[in-house]
Each structure stands twice: as structure tokens, then as C-alpha cells.
Amino acid sequence: MNKDLLRMDNLSKEEILDILNLADQLKYERKHGIDHPLLKGKSLGMIFEKASTRTRVSFEVGMYQLGGHPLFLSSKDLQIGRGEPIQDTARVLSRYLDGIMIRTFSQKGIETLAECSSIPIINGLTDEEHPCQVLADLMTIREKKLILEGLKVAYIGDGNNMCNSLIGMHLSIANPIGYKPPQYYTDKGLELAKENNVSFIMTENPEDAVVDADVIITDVWASMGQEDEAKKRQIAFKGYQVNSDLMKLAKADAIVLHCLPAHREEEITEDVLEANSDVIFEEAENRLHAQKAVLVKLLS
């Protein structure tokens, strides 16, 4: 296993399955009142440069449940907010903490943090990647569909952090022109599709992407940090909505995932979200279990 979880492709297929199996076990233990203080005496720093509900609470509670100590570190209060180099912050925090989870803008920034730290760094979302969310999504898909292999996943919307982190699966993505994933990810998608004998289809047409899909995933049109583009994006993404008409093209038992927060009547309609609310809120819960598994694998 790599020291860090910075991007989804830091994990091999076997490592992903190991994490999911441990996550299932931790979920079972939690539901049956079995304590699992696997990280007793360990401390996790949680640096946030962007807002969060799920990531913040699930990492904090997860660390407590594992017997460890989470520290919420707002970048506004840290000296990095006043210009202290990330390299120095990394070297200092490595002497106090056993791991860092960070939510920030730049992927390059967290790669520098990881290079300069002797402790594991976990990506809690960057502009490019959201691996913790995708692990929770995979856990949820397996829970609901009982398998992962062979399922067709369709992603509709922005070629953003969520879309990028899904790449490597049996996947069809539909993004408007100008909002496709960066070339690194599309090249990677084609390369992994060959390697894993799955298909990776890129289209501009949501209808084409969802045909026979088992799982449909969408995300907001304007991510954190893109608030100024929201109006322009509402025009560009018109037609990229997961609604009941689109759902008719997928398999009859298809499920819909959304990492949340959702913008109803933009990327997803209220009725589709509510029809899939048991899946979507299980997905939110699974952030807790999947991340606990990541913490155990990286920090113990």
C-alpha cells in the first residue's frame, strides 16, 4: 500500500477490495455494538480549505470510533493561511500527528504536502480528485448490487473531481464540450479500460451514456471554487440532468448515486433523488465506514 491516498489510482484493484472488505466489517461491528479501538493513541489532523459536512463529520467521528483523536484544523487559523510554506507545515505536523486528511484546491499542493511529510496524507477532496467519496460509492454499489465486476456505471455532468476519481471502472461519461475531464484522466481511462478489459466511453450525449446502466452517478454543475461560473454553467449543462426520462433508458433496477450536496432541479430532479434516497443516504453513511477502513490501513 502507498503511504498516502492522494488519488484513486494510488490504490490497486486488490487494495480497493481490501478496503471495502474492512469497511463492511467495521460497519457490521458498529451496528452490533462491537468496539474497534484500532487506532488508540493516534491523532489525525484534518485541514479544511473548503466547506464540508460529510467529510468533516465522518472523519472526525470515525477517528473517535477507532479510539483515536481527530483535530479540526481550519486553514484560516493555521500559519499556512498566513503564508508559511506547505513544506515546513508538513515537516512540523509530521512530528505531532499520525496522519493528515486535507480538503483543498490544488492536487499539486497535496502531492507536495505528501512528499514533505513522513506521515500518511489522505485526500478529502481536491479540484481533481475525491477518492474517499468513490470508495464509499463502490461500497454502496456492492452493498446494493452484491457485485462490482461487470456493472455498467454512467456518470452524467461535469468532468470534475468525482468524474476523474471514477475513471478506471466500466464507465460511460457524458460531459458537455469544454467540461470533459483533463486529458490525463481520459488517457488513463482508455489505458485502464484496455488493461482491465472493461469499456470506457466518452460522449456528449447523456442518453447514450445511460443506456443499460446499472448505476448512474451525477454531481453538481459548479463545484466549490467555481461559484462565479455558476450562471454560465447552468446554460452549458442544460440537458445534463438525471431525471425520470433519462432513467427510463437505464436498466429497470438501476440505482442513482450522488455524493451530496445536491442541487435539485439542476443535475438531478427531486423525484429521482427521493426515489433513490435510501441509496444516496446509505452512500453518505458509507463515507464513515470506508474512511475508517482507509484510516486503519494507512495509520496502524
Ligand code: CP
Ligand atoms: N460528499 C462530500 O464530500 O460532502 P461534503 O462536501 O459535505 O464533505
Ligand code: NVA
Ligand atoms: N464536485 C463537488 C463535490 C462536492 C462533494 C465539489 O468539488 O464541490
